[in-house]
Amino acid sequence: MTNTPTMSDLEAQATRERAAFGGDAHIVCDNLVRIYKTEGVEVVALQGLDLLIQKGELIAIVGASGSGKSTLLNVLSGLDVPTAGLARVAGMDLLSMTAKDRLRYRREVVGFIWQQTARNLLSYLTARENVELPMRLAGRNRRNRAMELLTLLGVDYCADRKPSEMSGGEQQRVAIAVALANSPQLILADEPTGELDSDTSEEVFEALRRANRELGVTVVIVTHDALVSEQVDRTVGIRDGRTSSETLRREGAEGEIIAEEYAVLDRVGRLQLPRDFMNALDMERRVRLELESDHIGVWPSREESPDEQ
Numbered sequence: 515m516t517n518t519p520t521m522s523d524l525e526a527q528a529t530r531e532r533a534a535f536g537g538d539a540h541i542v543c544d545n546l547v548r549i550y551k552t553e554g555v556e557v558v559a560l561q562g563l564d565l566l567i568q569k570g571e572l573i574a575i576v577g578a579s580g581s582g583k584s585t586l587l588n589v590l591s592g593l594d595v596p597t598a599g600l601a602r603v604a605g606m607d608l609l610s611m612t613a614k615d616r617l618r619y620r621r622e623v624v625g626f627i628w629q630q631t632a633r634n635l636l637s638y639l640t641a642r643e644n645v646e647l648p649m650r651l652a653g654r655n656r657r658n659r660a661m662e663l664l665t666l667l668g669v670d671y672c673a674d675r676k677p678s679e680m681s682g683g684e685q686q687r688v689a690i691a692v693a694l695a696n697s698p699q700l701i702l703a704d705e706p707t708g709e710l711d712s713d714t715s716e717e718v719f720e721a722l723r724r725a726n727r728e729l730g731v732t733v734v735i736v737t738h739d740a741l742v743s744e745q746v747d748r749t750v751g752i753r754d755g756r757t758s759s760e761t762l763r764r765e766g767a768e769g770e771i772i773a774e775e776y777a778v779l780d781r782v783g784r785l786q787l788p789r790d791f792m793n794a795l796d797m798e799r800r801v802r803l804e805l806e807s808d809h810i811g812v813w814p815s816r817e818e819s820p821d822e823q
């Protein structure tokens with residue numbers, strides 16, 4: 515007698531495999547969908563996005579305007595709820611959490627930095643008071659922490675200044691201190707250097723890198739800034755609401771940085787070929803695959819001429 519699996523066996527197996535996706539990753543996005551409805555028109559901003567980020571990673575997210583980067587950050591920050599799929603950060607399910615858990619998540623698990631410097635800080639408070647505020651709201655009173663964070667980020671000299679008395683770069687570094695105030699596990703930054711010149715941008719990026727290295731915080735930066743995206747270990751490319759490519763960087767034998775770009779393989783093995791590769795070889799509709807010992811070859815389909823048939 516053959517052991518044909520029943521429907522419920524197959525479902526149980528699918529559930530087991532599903533639970534295994536991402537394992538203990540710090541951030542798990544599994545088939546994430548976000549559809550906006552405005553005046554009867556639907557916009558699919560995320561269409562089945564998969565992404566895994568490990569604890570302590572510093573990554574950049576890049577992509578054309580409208581590709582879904584901010585939508586993804588809004589979901590991860592707990593500001594927005596996805597339409598379907600799974601989004602889990604530090605073991606917390608962002609789709610099913612209660613309003614109370616969501617508030618605690620936003621206050622204590624995640625820190626956020628916006629592009630617009632003015633949006634990150636309260637204009638009538640000094641830098642130190644801005645950093646103390648989230649601790650007060652969470653009912654914490656850690657006396658020296660604000661100064662420690664401002665010192666770590668190299669802006670302790672701004673402690674008694676209000677935002678209008680600081681440069682854009684200083685404000686963003688204070689904003690990072692505010693985001694770190696309640697010892698979050700994750701920092702999300704949406705174009706944090708977008709309004710800055712390249713020297714100032716370098717200082718802000720260095721402050722994020724220091725937070726990552728010295729405090730072990732996972733940092734996710736959405737950016738168009740090549741200086742940022744080329745200096746992180748991993749850059750994730752998003753296209754049409756899905757992850758489409760990843761660039762990994764490592765140090766070579768001579769200390770040089772080696773960057774390798776990968777296409778992203780989804781859970782069932784689907785792969786998106788870059789459009790320029792397909793155009794170069796006139797690939798359309800179907801390709802021929804060949805399994806070799808250490809790679810898979812992809813060839814344009816050979817159209818048979820009528821007399822070959």
Ligand SMILES: Nc1ncnc2c1ncn2[C@@H]1O[C@H](COP(=O)(O)OP(=O)(O)OP(=O)(O)O)[C@@H](O)[C@H]1O
Binds near residue numbers: 578584586
């Ligand atoms: N609140 C909203 N209501 C309706 N559509 C929205 C909303 N927010 C985003 N969208 C749409 O969703 C898609 C993705 O937008 P999103 O802001 O995530 O892209 P982005 O990659 O961050 O772009 P940019 O680099 O320009 O900020 C776009 O088509 C956008 O018009």
